[in-house]
Amino acid sequence: MQVATFLTAQLTKWGVKRIYGVAGDALFAWLESLGNQEEIHYVSCKHEAAAAMMASAEAKLTGRPSVCTATMGPGSINLLNGLADAWADRVPVVAITGQVETYKLGGAYKQYIPQEDVMRPVCKYTTTVTHPDAIGMVLHKAFVTSSEQRGVSHIAICKDVFGQLTQSRIIPELPRVASSISPDRIEMEQAAELLLRSKKPVLLLGVGARQEAKGCRRLAEQLGAGVLLTLGAKGMLDESHPLVLGGLGEGGSESGLHALAKADLLVILGASWFPRSYIPKYLPIIQVDSHPDSVHAHPQLFSVIANLDDVLSLWTRRLEMRELDDAWEEQVERWHAEFWEETERLTDQGADERIKPETLIHELGNVLKEDAIITLDTGEHTLWFNRAFRASAQFPLFSGKWRTMGFGLPAAIAAKLSHPERQVVCLTGDGGLQMHLAELMTAVEQSVSILLVVVNNATLGLEEIKMKQAGYTPFGMKLRNPDFVRWAEACGVDGRAVQTIADLRSTLNELRDVERLTLLDVSCTPPTLSERKKQIPFQAQA
Known part of the structure; x- marks a missing residue:
């Protein structure tokens, strides 16, 4: 089949539901293919940056690779802002762009730019397809890379390649991406000891903790800990819960600052954002994250590299023997009341x-x-x-x-x-x-x-x-x-x-x-x- 037809068929097989894009002449063959089917919904946008933002937003909601497209030259460059959003927030997006004909690569052709060079800073994988038989392997690698490494992959396909016949065959499904990592039991136990010794703990929850909301709530209640929510974590715990103290940073609460000033331990779960100037300099910190590159460089920080569910299951068992510090929990609840009063005061009009x-x-x-x-x-x-x-x-x-x-x-x-x-x-x-x-x-x-x-x-x-x-x-x-x-x-x-x-x-x-x-x-x-x-x-x- 033609490369354009193969591309549509393979994306359909892998469960792609939508493609966000802006039309351009380098994509004509593929657009015709998309127009002749009903499984994939093509969303025609007004600007390529918006198309890439839509793909990034979908990936943030679903966790699955989403797809955006644009033509060569200005179209591909316009994608960059939305792709950078996906790159920065580590979500899987595959960008498929048109490129000039193979014989014009590297020349002074209108709208030509070496797209790989431009895309590389925001991509886990970027390549250009110049032969029709490469499309199957390249598309497979793009999706696997985006899924596994949680980022952007980019494929530029030369305009003349879209209409050529390919020997690539449809792959029924993508390989399963292993989400688990092998935790270090000693590391988790050492962190548990710090929790057991803590009398005045505070939790900072990020977007990476959303899937473990129930476990995080249970941990907070076992510890009697104040809970701070990053913007990405809002909604994972009802803010009427008496241990929730609002956010941290410019969008945070005064109650949160009071709690941190008095705390003897900060536990960061699933948050790669670290507002250093708001955290007391000598406050001991535990950070749990499955990505070592998300661990903050801080002299008082003890890191646990593991999936949060593994850590929470061990910690909650260990903490069953811990006695709550009633005085700390009561203070946290007073700060919670002040947090709500602050909002009412600010919005009283x-x-x-x-x-x-x-x-x-x-x-x-x-x-x-x-x-x-x-x-x-x-x-x-x-x-x-x-x-x-x-x-x-x-x-x-x-x-x-x-x-x-x-x-x-x-x-x-x-x-x-x-x-x-x-x-x-x-x-x-x-x-x-x-x-x-x-x-x-x-x-x-x-x-x-x-x-x-x-x-x-x-x-x-x-x-x-x-x-x-x-x-x-x-x-x-x-x-x-x-x-x-x-x-x-x-x-x-x-x-x-x-x-x-x-x-x-x-x-x-x-x-x-x-x-x-x-x-x-x-x-x-x-x-x-x-x-x-x-x-x-x-x-x-x-």
């Missing part, structure tokens, strides 16, 4: 007042379903989400380490296509939305029901705050926004605008069960985020 972003986010939490997926753009509202949103079991989807603006709307489209049965809400700033505003039409074309909430304060809020904190006068931050409601209506989307707290509450209640694509333009105050550095002095333990 009168009905006629202009809306603060923290109030918007807090009110949004009152109307979302428990299993909602919340896609976040990057900006001031992201930090306020961590501070002010009280999650029960919702799932936040965001650009973690890459922190690109423009992620929210593409991610929401991918989330709804991947989980049509779940409520999907996109929380985006006006700056982030404008980066991929054209993807609103992609959402329309895909008939996805998303609530798109725009934090409209006419500025790049987080950058304005940081510029002021650095001692500069903000410049280049102000935004001239379109009328987002009229824009939405021009795209065939329902649009609403709110100006006051009373408007916000009534409108959110009306939209609680909305089952159509809706944009809510929320006029917000100028940036309100206060700097949260290490405000609580560390007191050495006796």
Whole structure:
């Protein structure tokens, strides 16, 4: 069969459901193949960066390799921002791009660029297919590499190769990726001894601990430990639990800082993010992670390289003999109450007042379903989400380490296509939305029901705050926004605008069960985020 036909058939066999892309002449043969079948849904995007962000978002939700595509030259380069997000957050994405004809490689041909050189910094594997018989082996390696190494693979296929016949044969299934590693029993036991000796422990949970939420909760209750949640861990434990103290860092809580100042041990589970300036310098740390390269370079840190489920099962057995420190647990519960009071204080506004972003986010939490997926753009509202949103079991989807603006709307489209049965809400700033505003039409074309909430304060809020904190006068931050409601209506989307707290509450209640694509333009105050550095002095333990 032709390479283009083989590519479609093999991806179908491996369970690929969607391909996100933008058309271009190097892909014509493959696009025709995709148009002649129904198993794979081709999502036609407006910009390649958005297509790659959609693939990254899908991979974050499903854990399986997702696929995006673009043509040669500018198309392939435009993918880079979304691929870098997948690379930074270690999720499996396969990018398949067109390239110039084989006889034009290396020449001064229009739109030619050596794609392997460009892609290599964000890829675990990248290659160019110049012979039709290579496609089977190369595609197999790309998927296995992305699955096993949790990252991006890239295949560039020359334009003339797509139409050539290949001897490659369809492989029924991919090899199973072994997820377990051999833990060191001595290492786990040594860490257990540290836990047993600890009187004032604190847990920091990251996105890597989500699959072991029940075990983490049990461990916290056995220890009477305060629990801090990174943004990626929000929703894995109900924040009404009396041991939960909020987050850490700029989006964290004062209660968390108080707990760390008094703690005698910090246990990091599944978190590769390490806000060093917020952690007391001499606090002993245990970190559990299956990836050694995620372990932090810290002189007080003891690492356990293992799968979290193996460690938790051993620790919970060992801790059955440990007596709880009632005084510490009671103190943690007082800090928990203060954590909730802090949120209520921050979001206490009168009905006629202009809306603060923290109030918007807090009110949004009152109307979302428990299993909602919340896609976040990057900006001031992201930090306020961590501070002010009280999650029960919702799932936040965001650009973690890459922190690109423009992620929210593409991610929401991918989330709804991947989980049509779940409520999907996109929380985006006006700056982030404008980066991929054209993807609103992609959402329309895909008939996805998303609530798109725009934090409209006419500025790049987080950058304005940081510029002021650095001692500069903000410049280049102000935004001239379109009328987002009229824009939405021009795209065939329902649009609403709110100006006051009373408007916000009534409108959110009306939209609680909305089952159509809706944009809510929320006029917000100028940036309100206060700097949260290490405000609580560390007191050495006796």
